Amino acid sequence: MTEITEVPSPFCGIGADDLSVQVDGNSVKVTANGCTVNTPAFEQSITDTSARVNGEEVSLGLAIAKAADLLRASNQPIMGGCASDVNGMRGVMAVADKAGAVVDNMNFTGARRNFLALQDTGWMNTTLAEIKNRCDYLLVVGVDLEGFSPRFFERYLWNKESMFLDDTSNREIVYLGKAPSGNASTSPAGVSAKVLECADANLPEVMAVLRALVKNKKIVAESVCGIAVSELQTIAEQLKATKYSVVTWAAGALNFDQAELTVQMLSEMVKDLNTVDTRSSGFPLGGKEGDQTANQVCGWISAYPARAKFSAGYPEYDPFLFDSAVMLENGEADALCWVQAFNIASVPPKTDVPTIVVARSGMVFDKEPDVFIPVGTPGIDHAGHAYRLDSVVAIRLKKLRHSGLPSTAEVLNAIEQAL
Amino acid sequence: MLIKLTGGTVYDPASGIDGQVKTLFVLDGKFINQPPAEMPIDKEYDLKGKVVMAGAIDMHTHIGGGKGNIARMLIPEDHRKDPVYRSDITRSGCGHAMPSSFTAGYRYAEMGYTAGFEPAILPVNARQAHMEMADIPILDKGGYVMLGSDDYLLRMLTAKKDQKAINDYVAWTMNAAKAIGVKVVNPGGINAFKFNQRQLDLDEKNAHYNVTPREILQVLATAVKEIGVKHPLHVHGCNLGVPGNVETTIDTMQGIGGLPMHLTHIQFHSYGTEGDFKFSSGGAAIAEAINKNKNITADVGQILFGQTITASGDNMRQHANHGFANPNKWVCMDIECDAGCGVVPFKYRDQNFVNALQWAIGLEIFLLVDDPWCVFLTTDHPNGAPFTTYPHLIRLLMDKSFRNDMLATIHPEAQKMTTLASIDREYSLQEIAILTRAGAAKLIGLDDRGSLGEGAWADITVYTENTDREKMFEKPDYVFKDGELVVVDGKVVHTTWGTTHIVTPEWDNSVEKSLEKYFDRFMTMKLGNFKMSNDEITEDGRGSLTAHSLNSIS
Numbered sequence: 001m002t003e004i005t006e007v008p009s010p011f012c013g014i015g016a017d018d019l020s021v022q023v024d025g026n027s028v029k030v031t032a033n034g035c036t037v038n039t040p041a042f043e044q045s046i047t048d049t050s051a052r053v054n055g056e057e058v059s060l061g062l063a064i065a066k067a068a069d070l071l072r073a074s075n076q077p078i079m080g081g082c083a084s085d086v087n088g089m090r091g092v093m094a095v096a097d098k099a100g101a102v103v104d105n106m107n108f109t110g111a112r113r114n115f116l117a118l119q120d121t122g123w124m125n126t127t128l129a130e131i132k133n134r135c136d137y138l139l140v141v142g143v144d145l146e147g148f149s150p151r152f153f154e155r156y157l158w159n160k161e162s163m164f165l166d167d168t169s170n171r172e173i174v175y176l177g178k179a180p181s182g183n184a185s186t187s188p189a190g191v192s193a194k195v196l197e198c199a200d201a202n203l204p205e206v207m208a209v210l211r212a213l214v215k216n217k218k219i220v221a222e223s224v225c226g227i228a229v230s231e232l233q234t235i236a237e238q239l240k241a242t243k244y245s246v247v248t249w250a251a252g253a254l255n256f257d258q259a260e261l262t263v264q265m266l267s268e269m270v271k272d273l274n275t276v277d278t279r280s281s282g283f284p285l286g287g288k289e290g291d292q293t294a295n296q297v298c299g300w301i302s303a304y305p306a307r308a309k310f311s312a313g314y315p316e317y318d319p320f321l322f323d324s325a326v327m328l329e330n331g332e333a334d335a336l337c338w339v340q341a342f343n344i345a346s347v348p349p350k351t352d353v354p355t356i357v358v359a360r361s362g363m364v365f366d367k368e369p370d371v372f373i374p375v376g377t378p379g380i381d382h383a384g385h386a387y388r389l390d391s392v393v394a395i396r397l398k399k400l401r402h403s404g405l406p407s408t409a410e411v412l413n414a415i416e417q418a419l
Numbered sequence: 420m421l422i423k424l425t426g427g428t429v430y431d432p433a434s435g436i437d438g439q440v441k442t443l444f445v446l447d448g449k450f451i452n453q454p455p456a457e458m459p460i461d462k463e464y465d466l467k468g469k470v471v472m473a474g475a476i477d478m479h480t481h482i483g484g485g486k487g488n489i490a491r492m493l494i495p496e497d498h499r500k501d502p503v504y505r506s507d508i509t510r511s512g513c514g515h516a517m518p519s520s521f522t523a524g525y526r527y528a529e530m531g532y533t534a535g536f537e538p539a540i541l542p543v544n545a546r547q548a549h550m551e552m553a554d555i556p557i558l559d560k561g562g563y564v565m566l567g568s569d570d571y572l573l574r575m576l577t578a579k580k581d582q583k584a585i586n587d588y589v590a591w592t593m594n595a596a597k598a599i600g601v602k603v604v605n606p607g608g609i610n611a612f613k614f615n616q617r618q619l620d621l622d623e624k625n626a627h628y629n630v631t632p633r634e635i636l637q638v639l640a641t642a643v644k645e646i647g648v649k650h651p652l653h654v655h656g657c658n659l660g661v662p663g664n665v666e667t668t669i670d671t672m673q674g675i676g677g678l679p680m681h682l683t684h685i686q687f688h689s690y691g692t693e694g695d696f697k698f699s700s701g702g703a704a705i706a707e708a709i710n711k712n713k714n715i716t717a718d719v720g721q722i723l724f725g726q727t728i729t730a731s732g733d734n735m736r737q738h739a740n741h742g743f744a745n746p747n748k749w750v751c752m753d754i755e756c757d758a759g760c761g762v763v764p765f766k767y768r769d770q771n772f773v774n775a776l777q778w779a780i781g782l783e784i785f786l787l788v789d790d791p792w793c794v795f796l797t798t799d800h801p802n803g804a805p806f807t808t809y810p811h812l813i814r815l816l817m818d819k820s821f822r823n824d825m826l827a828t829i830h831p832e833a834q835k836m837t838t839l840a841s842i843d844r845e846y847s848l849q850e851i852a853i854l855t856r857a858g859a860a861k862l863i864g865l866d867d868r869g870s871l872g873e874g875a876w877a878d879i880t881v882y883t884e885n886t887d888r889e890k891m892f893e894k895p896d897y898v899f900k901d902g903e904l905v906v907v908d909g910k911v912v913h914t915t916w917g918t919t920h921i922v923t924p925e926w927d928n929s930v931e932k933s934l935e936k937y938f939d940r941f942m943t944m945k946l947g948n949f950k951m952s953n954d955e956i957t958e959d960g961r962g963s964l965t966a967h968s969l970n971s972i973s
């Protein structure tokens with residue numbers, strides 16, 4: 001039995017790297033600093049150790065050859081999921097380039113709301129350490145932050161010491177839209193967050209009014225979608241009066257039409273605040289199951305985020321047309337390679353096209369895929385790199401045990417070679 | 420493997436060879452003077468009438484790191500204009516302003532470049548910089564780690580820590596980030612922006628730390644010298660792009676007290692305030708200051724007309740310039756109590772007075788600096804222009820009548836504000852070889868690159884003489900990387916993986932004690948998880964690290 005400390009997690013997105021684990025053969029137990037996201041993800045046991053073709057156990061080599069056959073026979077394959085570490089995503093890119101596939105990260109339809117806003121007007125954003133040391137006012141828009149990340153408040157807001165705040169418990173927390181699911185946002189001094197609730201679908205209107213108030217526009221109405229304009233006026237004034245406000249949101253949680261306009265509205269509001277003699281930054285939440293990793297790696301290898309198509313012989317980007325779910329539904333794709341090294345519950349979409357699954361050991365299928373290759377999990381079975389939600393910090397994942405499972409990269413690079 | 424390169428006209432400033440006909444031998448990737456008598460020659464290339472130089476080295480090019488990837492994500496419309504097809508031996512990608520990593524490697528190699536150095540590696544983003552560069556084929560790479568706006572250093576200065584402690588921190592950071600140099604960007608200014616300061620002059624104090632840019636430059640330039648790093652402190656000065664900044668730049672040079680210092684993209688720091696538009700050239704004054712101060716070197720950061728994107732650590736100045744964004748979108752980030760970045764698309768236009776004069780100022784500096792070992796050919800890719808414009812820039816330097824033809828087409832008021840037409844100088848091939856090979860290798864501190872002399876690695880570029888220097892330099896006949904033929908007639912024929920150049924200065928282990936405390940109190944990761952290990956670069960089987968020598972420390 002070995003004890004490993006300072007273990008970084010690729011699961012929670014916030015780059016927690018203070019976990020302690022006990023490893024006994026293939027079993028991992030989180031003994032310190034676990035949470036409801038990380039502990040089960042680390043402790044998930046290994047069940048499958050051999051590859052399968054049509055449900056029959058076969059050698060890894062045979063499964064790789066079969067996968068290559070299916071991709072070769074396809075006119076428009078899809079590399080879906082794209083949930084792995086940096087090397088795994090490099091493997092996805094290599095296969096896609098050779099097979100002329102579409103690369104589509106499983107969280108892209110949510111992340112698209114951010115990319116559309118970024119590519120239209122841009123933003124001013126910040127990272128975790130700046131929040132931890134500077135943020136004196138946090139506006140949470142349309143997301144249950146502690147539900148998204150159980151340890152966010154503990155690690156980045158209620159930290160005992162900060163370089164630039166005399167007392168971190170004086171930070172103000174305001175929720176706009178969704179209310180928090182628990183009390184993590186209540187300060188150590190016992191002050192609970194201010195919550196202005198509205199339905200998700202009303203956020204565009206509420207955010208528009210808030211930005212207008214920041215810009216000193218006159219609002220005649222007294223309330224907007226059930227929120228008093230005077231309350232929003234107070235927020236606008238506080239945003240301008242504080243030294244370093246942060247506005248956070250999760251694109252995946254903004255589940256309504258044209259939510260990119262809401263992302264844009266709040267990002268432009270942050271820019272506005274930086275012209276009225278204060279500092280403010282946005283902070284998009286994400287980073288789970290390798291989504292930032294997929295976008296970063298696809299970004300430097302193709303120059304586009306992780307929804308790109310390679311069938312023309314060069315990368316093309318279309319955040320709508322290359323939505324793999326839509327392509328499969330419309331019969332525009334004829335093979336699927338689903339890559340998911342983190343989460344056994346994240347199974348491939350239902351489809352009748354030939355399906356290859358390169359996924360974490362233990363995934364259970366309604367319909368057995370043509371090829372299933374169980375792989376190790378980055379940060380447990382092999383070392384690697386994963387991006388944190390702020391897309392700036394790539395954490396160095398550790399190898400915790402010798403399971404003998406191949407990495408995503410090993411499998412995909414072998415498929416690429418066999419093509 | 421023994422290769423013979425027969426009868427080429429060799430320009431190798433590192434060996435003092437200026438246009439002499441000479442046969443070169445390469446054994447297993449390195450130059451040898453004479454092969455052993457009996458050894459058979461595996462391959463001979465007839466280079467009679469050809470121009471032979473070492474592989475070119477770009478000493479300042481933004482090819483790896485977070486801001487470059489933000490730049491890529493920001494401008495899909497720019498990529499769509501330049502798709503790059505996959506081939507049997509090369510990967511697909513996109514080109515133009517901020518190319519994809521594979522495409523960057525191919526295009527550099529196809530212009531005869533065999534190494535590129537990322538000048539702005541944030542310590543906390545070092546993994547990304549190295550991972551991106553690991554996906555750049557053929558080229559050797561490396562980078563300069565950014566310090567000067569990190570809260571740890573500023574806290575040390577406020578606490579009046581001694582120079583020795585700062586030296587240890589700088590050396591430790593270089594090792595942790597796998598760097599070959601140290602860069603400072605808008606010294607303390609990126610940090611000041613987080614405290615809502617919108618400008619920071621050389622002697623202006625950071626509102627929180629009471630530290631000035633001058634003090635930061637002094638301690639960092641001293642540290643770099645005292646830990647023996649050959650590459651002088653790499654400085655992106657105060658007030659980038661601000662009319663009148665020529666005074667600040669000259670003050671920066673003179674104020675460093677003779678310590679070695681490299682001023683980067685100095686064109687952006689060479690502006691006066693004369694004339695109807697209150698914007699004038701400080702090119703002559705800057706060149707004169709470089710000529711006088713032997714401790715100073717500079718790369719130009721030439722602008723060339725067209726669409727590009729600017730990606731800089733200087734979010735204070737990038738934010739100030741966001742109004743010029745074209746197309747109108749931009750990103751600024753504050754990063755991890757470490758630094759920041761700003762990404763702003765730009766379209767430099769020859770009929771815009773300011774842009775036209777910027778173009779002329781860069782050329783004035785190139786042509787008025789006497790010693791070609793003190794000036795370096797850059798566009799600050801992609802900030803002044805994409806690196807693919809280098810052959811055009813070389814023609815502007817080598818061909819006076821071409822230069823004057825171009826000058827005649829720019830904004831007429833800008834023509835009146837530059838002395839360019841009166842400058843007769845034309846760069847020679849040997850001088851170009853100094854700017855882009857021997858000088859760059861010496862400045863970076865590469866022991867065995869940028870030369871065709873015995874013992875050097877055989878990075879070689881072979882050109883066909885052409886009076887149209889743009890045509891000549893954009894399409895070499897052959898490029899060899901470590902003795903392997905990678906380019907023929909300007910096209911990649913074979914791909915290899917270059918090494919990562921670093922230095923490993925020593926530090927006192929006690930530095931980790933206070934760093935560990937700082938990380939546990941204020942940072943978001945453990946110190947042990949922050950430091951990059953060597954295997955992060957080498958474990959994929961194609962990356963490698965090459966550590967270069969240090970100056971002896973007295």
Ligand SMILES: [Zn+2]
Pocket residue numbers: 479481538683684799802
């Ligand atoms: Zn630069």
